[in-house]
Amino acid sequence: MSGFFPPFDAPPDPAQGSALPLLVTARIPGPAGRPLIDLLAAHECPAITARRARRAESSGADQDPIVWDRALGANVWDPDGNRFVDLTAGFGVASAGQSNPLVVERVTAQLGRHMHGMGDAFPGRARIELAAALARIAPGGLEQVLFGSDGSDAVEAALKTAVIVTGRTRMLGFEGSYHGLSLGALSVSHYKEPFRAPFRGLMGRTADWVPFGCDEATLAAALDSEPVAAVIVEPIQGRGGDRTAPPDWFRALRRLCDARGIVLIFDEIFTGFGRAGALFQAGTDAVGGVVPDLLCVGKGMTSGFPVSACIGTRAIMGHWGSSAGEAIHTSTFLGHPVGCAAALAVIELIEEHGLIARGAALGEHMGRTLQDLVARDPDRFLGVRGRGAMRGLLVRGGIAATLPMCRALLNRGWIVMPAGADGEVISFTPALTLTRAQWDGAVAALEGL
Ligand SMILES: Cc1ncc(COP(=O)(O)O)c(C=O)c1O
Numbered sequence: 001m002s003g004f005f006p007p008f009d010a011p012p013d014p015a016q017g018s019a020l021p022l023l024v025t026a027r028i029p030g031p032a033g034r035p036l037i038d039l040l041a042a043h044e045c046p047a048i049t050a051r052r053a054r055r056a057e058s059s060g061a062d063q064d065p066i067v068w069d070r071a072l073g074a075n076v077w078d079p080d081g082n083r084f085v086d087l088t089a090g091f092g093v094a095s096a097g098q099s100n101p102l103v104v105e106r107v108t109a110q111l112g113r114h115m116h117g118m119g120d121a122f123p124g125r126a127r128i129e130l131a132a133a134l135a136r137i138a139p140g141g142l143e144q145v146l147f148g149s150d151g152s153d154a155v156e157a158a159l160k161t162a163v164i165v166t167g168r169t170r171m172l173g174f175e176g177s178y179h180g181l182s183l184g185a186l187s188v189s190h191y192k193e194p195f196r197a198p199f200r201g202l203m204g205r206t207a208d209w210v211p212f213g214c215d216e217a218t219l220a221a222a223l224d225s226e227p228v229a230a231v232i233v234e235p236i237q238g239r240g241g242d243r244t245a246p247p248d249w250f251r252a253l254r255r256l257c258d259a260r261g262i263v264l265i266f267d268e269i270f271t272g273f274g275r276a277g278a279l280f281q282a283g284t285d286a287v288g289g290v291v292p293d294l295l296c297v298g299k300g301m302t303s304g305f306p307v308s309a310c311i312g313t314r315a316i317m318g319h320w321g322s323s324a325g326e327a328i329h330t331s332t333f334l335g336h337p338v339g340c341a342a343a344l345a346v347i348e349l350i351e352e353h354g355l356i357a358r359g360a361a362l363g364e365h366m367g368r369t370l371q372d373l374v375a376r377d378p379d380r381f382l383g384v385r386g387r388g389a390m391r392g393l394l395v396r397g398g399i400a401a402t403l404p405m406c407r408a409l410l411n412r413g414w415i416v417m418p419a420g421a422d423g424e425v426i427s428f429t430p431a432l433t434l435t436r437a438q439w440d441g442a443v444a445a446l447e448g449l
Pocket residue numbers: 091150151152153155178179180181234238239267268269270271298299
């Protein structure tokens with residue numbers, strides 16, 4: 001196993017960031033954190049602060065967030081020196097752990113070569129190498145890449161590609177889906193009405209949604225009621241609460257799309273890069289071996305830099321045609337060199353240092369221990385969702401129960417998030433490099449609440 005992250009059974013080691021957290025009761029926010037919180041409250045747009053206020057109202061807990069000062073592996077420190085274990089990996093991004101040494105080395109080297117490129121006009125070496133690496137590791141014939149910065153960009157690229165391919169503009173998505181908040185991505189996201197409602201006039205009527213995992217007749221009826229450009233689906237609904245669907249359902253999707261010339265998009269921004277027990281869900285038994293026409297990736301691809309990609313088959317991407325002068329889909333930071341260098345380092349960790357196997361071992365252990373917890377405490381916990389290192393613990397009582405639990409865990413040094421349409425699950429998406437000791441400590445803390 002690699003020296004770039006601790007082995008699964010490594011004993012606690014503070015220098016490697018793999019120690020169990022300090023118990024930090026009642027020190028949030030501390031004296032050094034306080035001025036920063038005040039600055040934040042003064043200058044952050046209420047679009048973001050309002051969310052904290054609502055959280056405080058419903059949980060009765062302190063509404064202030066913790067301030068991140070530094071992070072290593074799965075550990076995060078606040079300005080007061082309190083140490084936490086982040087069981088979200090920063091929304092599923094820090095797949096190889098925060099500031100993984102190999103990623104830092106490659107990023108530092110890139111910073112010394114050049115920090116910024118020139119979008120579509122003059123490609124950087126790292127971007128070219130990353131496109132080739134993505135084509136190598138992606139399943140099926142997915143081999144041509146459109147880069148973006150965040151996950152929403154990859155979704156925008158996929159939707160635009162589907163329109164270019166089919167000449168249609170209507171999309172089909174699934175209830176509970178989350179694809180990002182830029183206008184195109186938002187227009188196909190179903191997760192929570194308040195996200196969409198104020199902007200409906202800007203988006204038009206782009207998408208319809210049917211239940212995730214619905215029967216084939218419902219799918220077919222939705223696809224036949226109007227011409228559809230693309231079906232967009234998360235192999236596991238992440239923000240929607242770690243929900244899975246049966247392999248046969250994905251096979252049906254593929255079959256129905258093929259019969260109608262509809263583009264099938266897998267949004268693997270959350271599930272990709274080893275998050276759910278395999279490099280990608282596409283092509284695995286979990287989705288009936290289905291490979292989509294377009295695969296969106298981001299988050300864990302870089303373990304911490306905003307670079308995303310939409311990867312398509314040559315036949316699909318070919319519809320964009322040759323440029324007539326200016327690129328019609330591009331951006332200033334397209335394929336950012338530093339982010340591309342980070343992604344190449346993550347791919348090296350995958351191909352040469354066993355990162356996926358490490359995440360799969362963690363994921364199995366997470367699943368087993370959470371199932372045991374549910375069996376021991378059925379009054380509080382109803383079940384376990386998800387796959388690999390992407391797990392949701394279904395809590396009796398919904399958001400009214402999960403929010404106080406998340407806050408209590410935070411006060412004990414564990415960072416977790418609620419997920420699901422009703423906040424009904426506590427979601428765990430830690431660094432794939434989390435140790436058994438760290439995870440077992442989290443389960444013990446949860447049980448002791
Ligand atoms: C499945 C999925 N797609 C798209 C996105 C949007 O990514 P970003 O927040 O980087 O725009 C997310 C973010 O959580 C996601 O989980």
